[in-house]
Amino acid sequence: MTSPKPVPPGRPRAFDIDEALDRAVLVFWSKGFEGASLDDLTEGMGISRPSLYRAFGSKEDLFYKALERYTEGLTAYFARALAEPTSAAVATAVLHGTVEAATMPGLPTGCLGVHGALATGDESRPVRDALIAWREEGIAHLTRRFQQAVDAGDLPPSTDPHLLALYLRTVANGIAVQAASGSSRPELLQVANLALGSWPKL
Amino acid sequence: MTSPKPVPPGRPRAFDIDEALDRAVLVFWSKGFEGASLDDLTEGMGISRPSLYRAFGSKEDLFYKALERYTEGLTAYFARALAEPTSAAVATAVLHGTVEAATMPGLPTGCLGVHGALATGDESRPVRDALIAWREEGIAHLTRRFQQAVDAGDLPPSTDPHLLALYLRTVANGIAVQAASGSSRPELLQVANLALGSWPKL
DNA sequence: GCACATCCGTACCGATCGGTACCGAAGGAG
DNA sequence: CTCCTTCGGTACCGATCGGTACGGATGTGC
Structure with a gap:
């Protein structure tokens, strides 16, 4: 059995790449892609500029990798929510999870997938489009x-699954924006519950 | 009776200042405050850089004036909605107006008050805060x-007016984000109607 | 006609942007 | 110990950023 760490040649990296990525997430999350300068990033990540480029390629590549890590880490509640037994439980878990993730003490407010690059200059359009695709993927799931x-009889046959998904994503987007505007967790939980009140009853 | 146009001294301005402001709204709306460069603005407004500064002061001042004009113009549906006779009609008019304004053919998608500066670098924080205040003002109204x-008996006495206002603003924010992601007007109208389904019945 | 105020646009400012050339340091392989 | 590869950081690159100095043009009031 080969070692899982086939020590690469050359001088070893002096920082933990995942930890640096975690810190990059925080910078992009609070300032957005365009608002986060390389100085912001290098300071936040605790590494020098060439180290950043060697490890991550470019500012844009770094953002994509940060988004990936964000998705696997801080939005893991989403994958768990999909596994809930009923559609109503899924919806509740998604919105409650959104509120909690968007109002974590000690972390930026809102959601990287919403704030990262909502409106941008032409140069950052690829990043904007990547976030659109990110949100679209959530809707698809x-x-x-x-x-x-619907197939399992948990929702009325007349239900439009895509509409419900779009509705949830829309409310989640709005929660992210309001969290970034300073709305508190209890307030937003009430909003989420109000939004869940219109969930189709079987 | 004095003339409403007391012709000012000096060479007259060669462009219509409100028309230029309208065009600035479009640029900020589609690219955001940080994403809109002065070259973007001067090209979009059809005036030179010093003309822009003489007429509007700075990029930041221009944004504030553009936001004001946007509020009085493209979001006039909001003031009309407040004048609806019942709370349910108000809510319906707000969300339908939001969907229509966010998906106007020939105009940028979404809402300047949401996209303008959601997450920014430190330098643009005043603009971000101004948009937070802008959204907060809508909630207050x-x-x-x-x-x-509630006082008029149009809503149950147990109703929390602030919660309903926050709920509407949250859904409107979400609609703006989804519109900017490419969701169509019919789709978003369905979402709005679904959101209105949880409106308190008297 | 003349003085004055404001407008116009060209051409420029320092600062900051994202990105990189370079060279010494630090590890494994022989 | 030498070679090779990759790391580290300093110091720099051209491009673009927001903002302005300046000189010519165009209007009103006297």
Whole structure:
């Protein structure tokens, strides 16, 4: 059995690459892609500029990798929510998870997938489009989950799974924006519950 | 009776200042405050850089004036919505107006008050805060309107007017984000109607 | 006609942007 | 110990950023 760490040649990296990525997430999250300068990033990550480029390629590549890590880490509640037994439980878990993730003490408010690059100059359009695709992917997952619920008789046959998914994503977007505007966690939980009040009853 | 146009001394301005402001709105709307460079603005407004500074002071001042004009113009549906006779009609008019304004053919998608400066670098923080205040003002207007509805017996006495206002603003924020992600007007109208389904029935 | 105020645009400012050339340091392989 | 590869950081690159100095043009009031 080969070692999982086939020590690479050359001088070893002096910093932990995942830890640096975690810190980059925080910078992009609070300032957005365009608002985060390389000086902001290098200071926040605790590494020098050439180290950043060697490890991550470019500012844009760094953002994509940070988004990936954000998705696997801080939005893991989403994957768990999809595994809930009923569609109503899925919706509740998604919105409650969104509120919690968007109002974590000690972390930036809102959601990287919403704030990262909502409106940008032409140069950052690829990043903007990547975030659109990121949100679209969430909708696609929810749509499949709700289609499954319709098939299983958990939702009325007349239900439009895509509409429900889009509705949830829309409310989640709004929660992220309001969290970044300073709305508190209890306030937003009430909003989430109000939004869940219109969930189709079987 | 004095003339309303007391012709000022000096060479007259060669462009219409409100028209230029309208065009600035479009640039800020589609690219955001940070993403809109002075070259973007001067090209979009059809005036030179010093003309822009003489007429509007700075990029930041220009943004504030553009936001003001946007509020009085493209979001006039909001003031009309507040004048609807019932709280349910107010809510419907707000969300339908939001969807329409966010998906106007020939105009940028979404909402300047949401996209303009959601996450920014430190330098643009005043602009970000101004947009937070802008959204907060909308919530305050709605809160007063719903308090009035409670007082008039149009809403149950147990209603929390602020919660309803925050809920509407949250859904409107989400609609703006989704519009900027490419969701269509019919889709978003369905989402708005779904959101209105949880409106308190008297 | 003349003085004055404001406008116009060209051409420029220092600062900051994202990105990199370079060279010494630090590890493994022989 | 030498070679090779990759790391580290300083010091720099051209491009673009927001903002302005300046000189010519165009209007009103006297």
